[in-house]
Amino acid sequence: MPERAITYIGVDIAKTNFVADLSGTSASVAQTKQGIESFIKSLPADACVVCEATGGYEASLVEALWTAQIPVVVVMPKRVRFYAKSLGLLAKTDPIDARLLSRYARACADTLRLYQPLSPVADQLRELLRARDELIEQIKVETNHAEHPSKHPLLAKHAAKRRHLFDQQLEQIQAAIKTLIAADPSLHQRSERVQQIQCIGPVSAWTILAEMPELGSLKKGQA
Known part of the structure; x- marks a missing residue:
């Protein structure tokens, strides 16, 4: 992916909320229009949001980020799980998963592909x-x-x-x-x-x- 400096922000998404990894701290955000808008406004200028394909729960956030011209990457969950196993990371909570996504993105930056809307x-x-x-x-x-x-x-x-x-x-x-x-x-x-x-x-x-x-x-x- 891009050669400029990027701050990767991992986001673990659930049905009603998502947890974002923000420079080592985590924040829980409601899966609502207001919550998503507030999250987007809080992002640094060099942000690239990284989340997993979750069968649709990610759609509202991803589309809002794309509309706001914020780079966003949707990764396959299996690839992240394999990466976690390679590091011996077995614990699983929303904040841990969000940090894992940030770490995965930094380690695999050259292979990431920015989201584009579906045909x-x-x-x-x-x-x-x-x-x-x-x-x-x-x-x-x-x-x-x-x-x-x-x-x-x-x-x-x-x-x-x-x-x-x-x-x-x-x-x-x-x-x-x-x-x-x-x-x-x-x-x-x-x-x-x-x-x-x-x-x-x-x-x-x-x-x-x-x-x-x-x-x-x-x-x-x-x-």
């Missing part, structure tokens, strides 16, 4: 994938319930119908994902490229393209 197609892909994730969780719940089936035939019938409906919807969503990728030459090419990596299958490739779309075009070592 409309990638945005649709992300939406489909999140719907797929929600369905899979619902299917897991129904599967667990099936291990202890209802004694009343009506309830058992309803449970079977729900599971069948969820399975149908999952097939439809996955078909829509495949169609979306196949219809976009760039997305299709990047999907094929990502799947050339060992242990990366179609579903993992979809997730990478949706959450970190730039990865399909990165050189080795970048993230």
